Amino acid sequence: MHHIETYISVIPLYAVLVSIAVVPLILMSARNANLREFWTILAGVIKFGLVLTLAPDALQNKAAEFTIIEIAPSVDLVLRADPFGIYFALIASGLWILTSFYSIGYMRGAGEKKQTRYFASFAVCLSATIGIAFSGNLLTFIIFYEILTIATYPLVIHKETKVAIAAGRKYLIYTLTAGLFLIAASAITFILTDTMEFSAGGIFDSTVIPKNTMIILFMLFLCGVGVKAGIIPFHSWLPAAMAAPTPVSALLHAVAVVKSGVFGVVRIVGFIFGPEVMSSYGLNIILIVFSGSTIIIGSLLALRQDNLKRRLAYSTVSHLSYIVLGAALLTSSGFTGGIFHIATHATMKITLFFCAGAIYVNLHKENVSELDGIGKVMPWTMASFTIGALGLAGIPPINGFVSKWFLGIGALEANQIIVLVIFIISGLLNIGYFFPIIQRAYFKEGYDITKNREASMFMVVPLVITALLSLLMGFYPDLLLDFYSIASGISSSLIGGAGL
């Protein structure tokens, strides 16, 4: 077992708190938009910097730990920046900076109201996300998970239209219910094991617990984290939540919120149950069935959507389950591929959402059928879109190929040929729902070619950066932040811990 050496440090706490700390400043600067946005960017940079200082630990298998208070007798509110937590925090906080710039362009370009509330809620969401990443036990995880639910709500209903309010209700019903399942599952775990710590390889070491109890417990957990992870049939809040402004869809509904759900799934699978218990109780089969069917159904549903953001939402549903399925395989490459897909899907999907938002702000088009000839009007945007779309379809040399490659190997390692088939079919379906967009953009006449204009630089620069990241990570998976090495390190700690 790869023992993780812990040391006490306040940095994880600072990393969580920095964005919530600027909320009063954001609220006070409501009348001065530039100053207000400065606070957001400042918090983003500091947050990313703090997480970055922890990054070397992730490779050395060290974890900074900070106990805030004893929240219940023998249960601490504890932040522990273990490699997996750092990995997720790096992605979320790094992309937050880009999203913040993009938000400025989007919110001003689209003339959205209540921007102060928007930026304030966004900052709280990021605190909650980093809190989720660094949660050292289930109770801490639940606390930040619920904070994230509530902080996202004002963003979902931001436009305050009937559709947005209905989406907000749906969002709350799904996520609050899920929270209750998670609470119940955690309580049962606590009664059964006397602990709620996340520990690589799991905390259920005995096989004395009856099989039925274990299956019910696992299903409760799955309902609890599966809603945010968009596992079908718990997914339908996600397309509805596309009523939110696009930067919200981009960061929260492609990275922070949904990845918190997926992060939760991997935590539960790898750090609560552990690979050994998962396979001995046959829980991995349940997970494979759910995630496998989600991948296929999500992709099929994406094919039918004309609204661009909804198509991306269903694509997200399907891709989130790549990660879940990777974990469900319980093999070294499966974990590596799944965890690596957290990063690659983040860069690719955020690019696509950024593009959708740029198109909306610039041309007020929301539907795929209206995009004829748009490639000539917005060349940078559509080039980036193409990179992201190709990556999601798993075409080399974009980073989506790398994660998919390892997922495929994981399926072979687990002798699950059907899983490999699912990945291949899904790749084809990805081509099926992305290529018509690309084809319309480049090979159909629609717009006057002389009208070559892009959205504001605030929007175009971030989306080009994320597209470039996706492309370069395909060549160098360890580009800049060693995402691949960290992912494979986490994977071996999980598999090594179980002694498989």
Added chain:
Amino acid sequence: MIIRNLPAIIPLLFLAAALLIPLINLLKKNSAFSIAVFVSLLASVVSGYGLYYVDTNETIRYSFGGWQPPIGIEYVYDRLAAFVALVINVISLIVITHSLKAVKEELSDREMPYYAITMLLLCGLNGIVLTGDIFNLYVFVEISSLAGYALIAVGEERSPFAAFRYLLIGTIGASLYLLGVGFLFIMTGTLNMINLAQILPSINETPTVIVAVTLMVSGIGIKTAIFPMHGWLPDSYTYAPSTTSALIAPIGTKVGAYVLFRLLFFIFGIDYFSRILPVGDLIAFFASAGIIFGSIMAIAQKELKRMLAYSSVAQIGYIALGIGLANPLGFIGAVLHVLNHAFMKACLFLIAANLRINEGHSDISKFDIKLGKKYPWTFAAFTIAALSMIGLPPMAGFFSKWYLVLATIDSKAWFYLGVILLSSLLNAVYFFRILERIYMKKYSSDEIKEEVVFAGNPNKYEGGLSLLIPVVLLAAGIIVLGLFNASIVSLINRMIS
């Protein structure tokens, strides 16, 4: 040593105040409010110190008039009593501090008797908690109930009717309890709780004792408003003056819950009411029915105070469920919820009071974004209290629910686990319904939209700092109690160990 007299001091303090307020008022007009605030502040400080003292030293036993039990009446100041007394006195201090404007508004020129009777109510509630004698407890129940009837009856037009109904039902409850006390006295020859706890195990399977338990639990159940004995509660809370609702809702029924703690966990013992006589199962069953019933009724209400009243029925259900589960975790959850719910409900009822004072109504169907903009701090506090009621971390309400959830799992009571989780969702429905209106509900049609942009508040500080500060304090308290619940829980643990 004065500390030995602590158990007697607190009820006497309020009793003295109740008598002194009319007298001093003859000399100095409008002094009632200041005396009431001063006395409840004193009581809070004393009970705060008392809790610290009994937690670090030992239980204080005080024999009234020097007569030793079982002949004399004994007052017992142990951790549980000290804890509940502190909750009562702190909440009443905050509510009374807030009350000046509300009482002036709703009860002009009847302030003096109102505060005098309030003191009597608090004397009764503290007495119930501190006495160690089951008959003396009955006396204090009657004192607090009579004061309660009066405080309710001075409210709106329909309040005398509500108070009369409460009086009838409440009297039945008290009588049942008294009958039970009689049976127990016949069997044991003592009224002292500690004595009873020693004698009962040998005779607790006799029919007389069983009848006694049944009568006492039903009687207190009426006072606590455990479903289906809650009928008096919604009308009383709705039509009573705002201050009365804010005072009785958080602490009145909690004292009933305290009596159940005392009777079942300390006098009869967990083993008795969970294994020998299935009282616990019965309480848990009715409690969970009450949780669901109260939550659904709350969803159906159009008036804030009435909604909060039904929500109280549900929340009392949580406490009763914790009692009924009859395990240490349930006890922790229930006692913690006594504290947490007191803070949440006081906060919410005070907000309803503020709305009535400033806007003249607390009608949910008239809530809109304009109201939200006019009272930003008030509704920020409302949001915190609402999230806590729903049971979202890190608010206090989450943690009491957490222990109740652990308790249901420990007892393998899956049905009750489902009830707790379902009711959280129902809570979310009726609170988010209001939040949605406050933060998003525009004018119904195309009425001049510009007016939504609120130009500034004519009432400075949302109707005055005296109304706002108590609300904000309670809301802050909800968060603080949530974050520091571990030390409270370990205190509760020490109560039963």
